[in-house]
Every structure is written in C-alpha cells, then in structure tokens.
Amino acid sequence: DTAVSQTPKYLVTQMGNDKSIKCEQNLGHDTMYWYKQDSKKFLKIMFSYNNKELIINETVPNRFSPKSPDKAHLNLHINSLELGDSAVYFCASSQDIGPGGNEQFFGPGTRLTVL
Amino acid sequence: AQKVTQAQTEISVVEKEDVTLDCVYETRDTTYYLFWYKQPPSGELVFLIRRNSFDEQNEISGRYSWNFQKSTSSFNFTITASQVVDSAVYFCALTSNSGYALNFGKGTSLLVTP
Numbered sequence: 001d002t003a004v005s006q007t008p009k010y011l012v013t014q015m016g017n018d019k020s021i022k023c024e025q026n027l028g029h030d031t032m033y034w035y036k037q038d039s040k041k042f043l044k045i046m047f048s049y050n051n052k053e054l055i056i057n058e059t060v061p062n063r064f065s066p067k068s069p070d071k072a073h074l075n076l077h078i079n080s081l082e083l084g085d086s087a088v089y090f091c092a093s094s095q096d097i098g099p100g101g102n103e104q105f106f107g108p109g110t111r112l113t114v115l
Numbered sequence: 116a117q118k119v120t121q122a123q124t125e126i127s128v129v130e131k132e133d134v135t136l137d138c139v140y141e142t143r144d145t146t147y148y149l150f151w152y153k154q155p156p157s158g159e160l161v162f163l164i165r166r167n168s169f170d171e172q173n174e175i176s177g178r179y180s181w182n183f184q185k186s187t188s189s190f191n192f193t194i195t196a197s198q199v200v201d202s203a204v205y206f207c208a209l210t211s212n213s214g215y216a217l218n219f220g221k222g223t224s225l226l227v228t229p
Contacts, residue, residue, distance in 0.1 A: 031215070033216060035216075035217075040221070041154075041204055041222050041224075042219070042221055043206065043217075043219040043222075044219070045216035048215055048216055056215060056216055088158065090160060092160075103150075103162055103165055105162070106152075106160040106162075108159050109159065109160075
C-alpha cells in the first residue's frame with residue numbers, strides 16, 4: 001500500500017497551459033504539504049494544509065492554487081504555466097502540526113516539464 | 116529565521132571508506148527538530164532520522180551514525196564502510212514549533228564507486 005501517492009509521475013506541457021497534480025495519503029494524517037525541488041535539487045516548502053485549512057503559504061505566485069477537498073487529499077493546480085515552473089513537486093504528509101517535529105512522509109514526486 | 120547549511124556539495128569515495136556529511140543549522144527557537152533524508156537516483160525522499168533539540172545522544176543505526184552537537188549547531192551524518200547503494204543526495208532539514216514545514220539544506224551528493 002502506498003502511503004503518499006501522487007499523479008501523474010511525469011507531466012510535460014506547453015507554456016501557458018493549466019495543469020493539476022493530485023496527491024493522496026492513506027496514513028490518516030491531518031497535515032499535508034507541497035514542496036518544490038528545482039533543477040539544483042533545492043527543496044522548498046510551498047504550501048501546507050491542516051485539516052483542509054491553509055496554514056502555510058510561502059511566497060508562491062498566485063498562479064499556484066492548492067485545493068484540499070478532504071484531509072486525505074491535497075491537489076495543486078497551476079495556471080498559465082511558465083518555463084520556470086519546471087521542477088519536481090513533492091507532496092508530503094505528517095500526523096499533525098503540533099509540537100513534535102512530526103516526521104513527514106513524502107510522495108514519489110511529480111516531474112513537471114514546461115516547454 | 117531558520118537556516119540549514121550543507122557546505123559539501125559533492126563527495127566522492129571508494130567503497131568501504133567511511134564518509135561524514137556535515138550539517139550546520141541556525142535557529143532562534145529553543146525547541147527544534149533535525150532530520151536527515153536520503154534521495155537516491157530514483158528520486159524519492161527517504162526518511163532516515165529525526166532528533167529533537169533536547170536529545171543530544173548520538174544515534175547509531177547499522178552503518179549509519181549521527182553526531183548532534185548543540186554547542187556547534189551541527190548534526191553530522193557518518194556512513195561507515197560505504198557501499199555503492201549509498202550513492203544518493205542527502206538532505207539535512209530543520210523545523211521547530213514556530214514553523215511547521217521542513218527547512219532543507221541544499222543537499223550533499225554522495226557518490227560511492229566500486
């Protein structure tokens with residue numbers, strides 16, 4: 001059983017298109033995250049949701065809109081894709097956001113290539 | 116602000132050598148948590164260890180060991196008798212009670228050759 005799954009694994013698209021990446025976790029966790037890993041392998045938080053509510057929104061262009069229909073899902077929708085959006089996007093989940101530095105479980109990543 | 120520095124960008128060793136990956140962190144919080152993750156060539160992120168700021172005991176897990184020293188704000192990772200399968204990018208990360216996301220270092224790429 002996959003703990004954190006993402007679809008698709010690879011996404012190739014043209015500039016200007018709108019695309020979505022889906023994430024699901026079956027761990028019963030309350031908190032989910034989106035991270036972006038750039039071409040230099042640098043990992044940076046984009047968003048975090050706890051119980052479907054947004055709690056972290058880093059300085060990400062508003063072309064990126066996360067949506068959490070329920071605790072087990074956190075989807076990432078990207079409008080008007082740009083070349084600089086090409087990266088690997090990782091979804092993650094943790095038990096909650098309370099103190100404890102909970103371990104985050106990562107999905108396999110989605111490699112987005114914008115042409 | 117929190118910051119994690121992994122000064123070693125790339126390390127190359129021959130199989131069976133010991134190798135230490137350095138991690139230096141900055142935080143104003145008194146309660147914080149440090150992590151190491153491994154990213155093999157296949158791309159997934161694999162959790163290795165979590166350590167809280169109140170536990171300075173060193174940890175050993177098989178060929179892996181971690182040295183946490185608050186006095187130098189370091190959380191170094193040593194692989195003993197390295198193997199080719201250890202080739203990966205290793206990330207050190209930090210979080211605290213004042214911020215919930217992981218702040219990652221830039222990673223150290225380890226190449227172990229036969």
